[in-house]
Amino acid sequence: MMKMYILCRRDLTPAQQAVQSCHAVAEFMRLHGHLDDVKKWASDDRTMVILGVESEAELAKWEESATRRGINCATFVEPDIGDQRTAMASLPPEGSRLFSNLRLI
Numbered sequence: 163m164m165k166m167y168i169l170c171r172r173d174l175t176p177a178q179q180a181v182q183s184c185h186a187v188a189e190f191m192r193l194h195g196h197l198d199d200v201k202k203w204a205s206d207d208r209t210m211v212i213l214g215v216e217s218e219a220e221l222a223k224w225e226e227s228a229t230r231r232g233i234n235c236a237t238f239v240e241p242d243i244g245d246q247r248t249a250m251a252s253l254p255p256e257g258s259r260l261f262s263n264l265r266l267i
Contacts, residue, residue, distance in 0.1 A: 190236035190251035
């Protein structure tokens with residue numbers, strides 16, 4: 163089963179975390195929704211896991227790590243808080259352990 167992982171900053175309020183996580187998923191689908199594996203996930207699995215990161219800097223490191231591994235991801239930048247990175251959505255291949263060190267939000 164494929165799982166979409168959403169990484170969201172823990173330093174945001176719970177309401178902001180919910181909204182920013184949704185923004186990240188929307189951005190991911192805007193950028194990658196045409197890809198076959200994303201279409202398969204959207205039609206068959208639709209499992210999402212929301213994980214927490216401590217800061218914008220940590221989120222940027224995860225984005226760089228996923229990109230370096232060739233894993234599709236999309237980070238949302240929130241204009242209402244100074245264009246800060248707030249959340250990232252990623253759909254790693256089945257069995258990936260990339261985000262296994264992170265805790266649920």
